[in-house]
Amino acid sequence: MEHRALIEMKRVSVTPPAQAAGRKPPTVLKDIDFTVYNGQWVTLLGRNGSGKSTLAKAAAGFRLSGLKGRIANASRSAEASGKPVPIVMQQPEAALLGATPLEDVVLLLEQNELAAESIIGIAERALRKVGLGERMHQPIGTLSGGQKQLVAIAGCLAMDSPLLMLDEATSMLDPGASRSVLEQARSLHLEGIAVLWITQKLEELREGDRIVVLEDGRIVYDGYADGFYERTLRADGGSICERLGFEAPYPVRVAWELEQLGLSVRPFPYTEEMLAEAVKRYGR
Numbered sequence: 001m002e003h004r005a006l007i008e009m010k011r012v013s014v015t016p017p018a019q020a021a022g023r024k025p026p027t028v029l030k031d032i033d034f035t036v037y038n039g040q041w042v043t044l045l046g047r048n049g050s051g052k053s054t055l056a057k058a059a060a061g062f063r064l065s066g067l068k069g070r071i072a073n074a075s076r077s078a079e080a081s082g083k084p085v086p087i088v089m090q091q092p093e094a095a096l097l098g099a100t101p102l103e104d105v106v107l108l109l110e111q112n113e114l115a116a117e118s119i120i121g122i123a124e125r126a127l128r129k130v131g132l133g134e135r136m137h138q139p140i141g142t143l144s145g146g147q148k149q150l151v152a153i154a155g156c157l158a159m160d161s162p163l164l165m166l167d168e169a170t171s172m173l174d175p176g177a178s179r180s181v182l183e184q185a186r187s188l189h190l191e192g193i194a195v196l197w198i199t200q201k202l203e204e205l206r207e208g209d210r211i212v213v214l215e216d217g218r219i220v221y222d223g224y225a226d227g228f229y230e231r232t233l234r235a236d237g238g239s240i241c242e243r244l245g246f247e248a249p250y251p252v253r254v255a256w257e258l259e260q261l262g263l264s265v266r267p268f269p270y271t272e273e274m275l276a277e278a279v280k281r282y283g284r
């Protein structure tokens with residue numbers, strides 16, 4: 001696949017205007033250099049208040065006050081150029097406008113001034129793609145939180161953006177619904193769409209993910225998942241994950257324990273299933 005930048009941010013900072021006279025405005029993003037290429041999966045990690053949503057909004061093309069630096073965004077569709085890339089938000093209801101999934105995606109396309117004659121077909125295709133073909137005429141209020149997030153994902157697909165942006169899209173969902181939204185995003189990624197997946201949940205990382213960590217408005221790690229967990233890369237013997245104060249998921253902690261006993265489990269077991277596979281291999 002051709003290596004093409006979809007979003008390129010250079011020296012971006014965001015300092016919203018001070019809320020009260022005499023108060024120093026907070027700098028929410030500091031000197032951000034960040035590029036997302038076509039076909040990439042980027043997991044953006046960071047604690048509450050580290051600047052993740054602001055970075056996503058800036059990357060999507062929102063006009064934020066106090067924004068400085070350069071942002072080139074090649075991920076907007078030709079028809080919708082000039083409009084921000086839609087983001088799937090934390091609250092499943094946050095961006096839904098229609099009474100049914102179909103009406104919702106149609107409204108989004110109408111707002112973005114797509115050619116009227118093609119709108120219904122595009123919306124139906126996008127909803128089928130996320131597995132909502134049977135539910136596209138169902139009242140939105142009868143859908144689960146996970147299904148509502150899939151409607152929001154369908155809206156982004158219908159806009160034909162080569163980049164899907166999801167801002168803590170699973171944080172309000174139960175574990176089963178979280179898994180199905182993550183799996184849906186993963187399967188769209190396998191079909192070639194780039195994904196910016198914002199989360200605080202390390203158990204959502206997978207082998208091969210590019211991970212970008214934000215801390216206090218700055219990027220403090222930009223690398224791959226294995227490098228994030230690898231303990232031997234640092235002189236102090238700790239991993240980048242530990243140095244940044246994140247708690248690694250259970251399967252990774254087990255891999256670290258096994259390493260101390262002289263057993264190296266590679267690739268890192270990101271899930272319990274991967275850990276079970278690794279244990280089976282060593283058990284033979």
Ligand SMILES: Nc1ncnc2c1ncn2[C@@H]1O[C@H](COP(=O)(O)OP(=O)(O)OP(=O)(O)O)[C@@H](O)[C@H]1O
Nearest residue numbers: 016017026028046047048049050051052053054055
């Ligand atoms: N327009 C604004 N004016 C003042 N402060 C702001 C503004 N936008 C964001 N902030 C502050 O900047 C910090 C980063 O906000 P942001 O929402 O980007 O972080 P986040 O990592 O997405 O956090 P969360 O996980 O809680 O959503 C927060 O402390 C927030 O209160």
